[in-house]
Amino acid sequence: MREIIVDSFAGGKHPAPQFRTARRVPTGRNHPQPWEHVVSVSGGKDSTALYLLAIERGMPFTAVFADTGHEHPATYEYIAQLAERAGGPPILTVKADFTEAMARKRAFILAKWPAAGVPIDRVERAAALMRPTGIPFLDLVMVKGRFPGAKSRFCTDELKIAPMWFGVQKPVLEAGRSLISWQGVRAEESLVRRQMLRWQRVNLAPFSLPKREREAAWAFRAYTYRPIHSWLLADVFAMHDRHGIAPNPLYARGAERVGCWPCIFAKKDEIRLIAQIDPSAIDRVEEWESIAGGVSKRGAATFFCATDDPLYHDGGTVTAEQFGIRARVEWSKTTRGGVQYDLMARFEAGASCLEVGQCE
Numbered sequence: 001m002r003e004i005i006v007d008s009f010a011g012g013k014h015p016a017p018q019f020r021t022a023r024r025v026p027t028g029r030n031h032p033q034p035w036e037h038v039v040s041v042s043g044g045k046d047s048t049a050l051y052l053l054a055i056e057r058g059m060p061f062t063a064v065f066a067d068t069g070h071e072h073p074a075t076y077e078y079i080a081q082l083a084e085r086a087g088g089p090p091i092l093t094v095k096a097d098f099t100e101a102m103a104r105k106r107a108f109i110l111a112k113w114p115a116a117g118v119p120i121d122r123v124e125r126a127a128a129l130m131r132p133t134g135i136p137f138l139d140l141v142m143v144k145g146r147f148p149g150a151k152s153r154f155c156t157d158e159l160k161i162a163p164m165w166f167g168v169q170k171p172v173l174e175a176g177r178s179l180i181s182w183q184g185v186r187a188e189e190s191l192v193r194r195q196m197l198r199w200q201r202v203n204l205a206p207f208s209l210p211k212r213e214r215e216a217a218w219a220f221r222a223y224t225y226r227p228i229h230s231w232l233l234a235d236v237f238a239m240h241d242r243h244g245i246a247p248n249p250l251y252a253r254g255a256e257r258v259g260c261w262p263c264i265f266a267k268k269d270e271i272r273l274i275a276q277i278d279p280s281a282i283d284r285v286e287e288w289e290s291i292a293g294g295v296s297k298r299g300a301a302t303f304f305c306a307t308d309d310p311l312y313h314d315g316g317t318v319t320a321e322q323f324g325i326r327a328r329v330e331w332s333k334t335t336r337g338g339v340q341y342d343l344m345a346r347f348e349a350g351a352s353c354l355e356v357g358q359c360e
């Protein structure tokens with residue numbers, strides 16, 4: 001599988017990333033291919049149906065998967081085999097790289113934390129931990145010193161939208177072509193999705209770009225195309241059947257969605273399911289909480305935002321023991337006795353990544 005590593009601009013101080021440059025293409029009305037079709041593939045059922053539909057349509061297209069480093073192994077395997085099984089174009093992987101952002105953060109920790117009164121043993125531990133792991137999700141969390149949450153949802157932008165933009169979309173647009181970004185969004189999945197348009201002029205640039213740069217990206221001709229917007233679930237599976245492609249095996253194991261495993265907005269049922277069928281995912285997140293806590297000035301970082309927890313009170317201390325992933329797994333096992341809250345509603349409310357179809 002071809003892979004494009006995209007230098008991150010997390011922290012906002014990095015010089016402009018080096019773009020993959022595309023040959024400039026003349027764009028007259030009679031140019032044979034003024035449009036570039038880019039199909040987002042996540043390994044989920046909807047984006048797989050989208051990929052199969054693009055194959056059926058018969059025009060050339062580029063399929064892209066944004067790798068967060070936080071997927072179930074079955075999803076990686078599924079994506080690696082999909083093109084061959086379906087007889088479609090190879091699926092390109094884009095992946096954010098935080099090496100330089102981490103070097104800047106390490107220098108910042110060593111220079112500023114002691115002056116801010118952070119004990120020297122914690123400064124040294126944080127600086128030692130601040131080394132790239134090659135796992136984009138974890139490296140990003142270390143750079144930020146915290147996990148993403150509803151009010152600071154940097155994961156989609158930094159791990160999906162930016163690599164897609166710098167690695168694929170921007171070079172196409174800078175070459176003078178119009179870009180059609182295919183998104184596997186279906187109306188029946190939620191109210192927010194129902195209101196989305198099937199066809200829409202969009203600005204695909206990352207939200208975290210400096211305002212002027214992002215505004216300037218409106219000059220490009222980029223469109224979102226949601227051809228399966230009116231499809232029902234049965235249509236999605238019928239498309240799989242027609243091509244003899246089984247859906248991602250995680251569905252057969254009870255998952256309702258695939259993607260980050262788990263997502264920071266995972267529902268109660270999803271947390272319980274992951275703990276049951278893949279305890280190693282919980283172990284991994286617990287280890288990440290420990291690493292992120294080590295590079296956080298507060299000394300603690302939890303995967304699910306502690307302030308979303310009904311048991312959290314303003315000004316209260318956040319500890320991994322009380323609000324970390326293990327505590328959430330225990331909560332997920334409760335029925336009526338547990339306090340109820342719906343993180344997925346937050347996911348839909350901040351729908352920027354849904355608009356660009358990046359998170360299922």
Ligand code: SF4
Pocket residue numbers: 068148155156159160259260262263264265353358359360
């Ligand atoms: S799936 Fe969830 S955790 Fe992953 S990038 Fe999207 S919002 Fe963030």
